[in-house]
Amino acid sequence: MTSQRTRERLVRRLAEQGIQDERVLDVMRRTPRHLFLDEAMAHRAYEDTALPIGFQQTLSQPYIVARMTELLLEQGLRSRVLEIGTGSGYQTAVLAQLVDEVWSVERIKPLLDKARARLRQLKLRNVRFSHADGGLGWEEAAPFDGILSTAAPESIPEDLLLQLAPGGCLVIPVGASLQNLQVITRTSEGYETRLVEAVRFVPLRSGTVK
Numbered sequence: 001m002t003s004q005r006t007r008e009r010l011v012r013r014l015a016e017q018g019i020q021d022e023r024v025l026d027v028m029r030r031t032p033r034h035l036f037l038d039e040a041m042a043h044r045a046y047e048d049t050a051l052p053i054g055f056q057q058t059l060s061q062p063y064i065v066a067r068m069t070e071l072l073l074e075q076g077l078r079s080r081v082l083e084i085g086t087g088s089g090y091q092t093a094v095l096a097q098l099v100d101e102v103w104s105v106e107r108i109k110p111l112l113d114k115a116r117a118r119l120r121q122l123k124l125r126n127v128r129f130s131h132a133d134g135g136l137g138w139e140e141a142a143p144f145d146g147i148l149s150t151a152a153p154e155s156i157p158e159d160l161l162l163q164l165a166p167g168g169c170l171v172i173p174v175g176a177s178l179q180n181l182q183v184i185t186r187t188s189e190g191y192e193t194r195l196v197e198a199v200r201f202v203p204l205r206s207g208t209v210k
């Protein structure tokens with residue numbers, strides 16, 4: 001169930017669905033998604049579907065993890081990346097293997113603690129975590145050359161735009177019930193927005209949960 005062969009099959013399916021970046025596919029081939037789920041759910045880890053992680057939150061569907069990562073890396077490697085919505089830590093682990101430094105923010109403390117332990121277990125040490133409202137970004141660590149949000153705001157928080165370095169991009173689902181995955185790039189003149197595809201994410205909520 002959790003074998004390399006099952007993971008190979010998942011990666012083949014991602015490629016069939018249009019994921020082209022070999023670096024992303026390689027990392028997903030290597031990363032044990034079952035370790036990011038509670039035992040009762042682990043047998044479903046290599047299905048291409050979102051899965052519950054408690055607190056009414058979900059581990060994103062592998063296709064979406066791959067797609068967002070591919071979009072983030074599209075215009076070259078990113079060295080400092082901010083992730084909003086650590087959740088299980090799976091997307092964090094994928095990012096940590098592709099960029100120099102990941103800064104990951106989660107508002108629900110028990111989820112953050114579990115994710116931190118999982119990354120430690122996998123010896124991924126280039127990640128810093130914060131229990132905070134990621135809608136405000138991570139001001140002390142800004143600017144970032146990539147920001148990826150795995151929770152959807154109804155409109156894009158201005159702090160995130162301000163914390164992008166020139167040339168940096170923000171990959172984020174935006175909207176209430178109908179959401180669109182957007183890539184916003186900071187240019188010398190301002191910001192350029194590209195709409196990618198319809199998606200469904202949990203909402204970005206303000207405040208924190210102990």
Ligand code: SAH
Nearest residue numbers: 059060085087088106107134150151204205
């Ligand atoms: N990348 C995660 C997805 C988790 S779902 C994974 O694959 O496991 C989105 C996460 O965003 C949830 O854990 C939720 O608690 C968190 N979240 C929602 N609003 C947030 C906010 N304002 N700041 C930080 N995290 C937030």
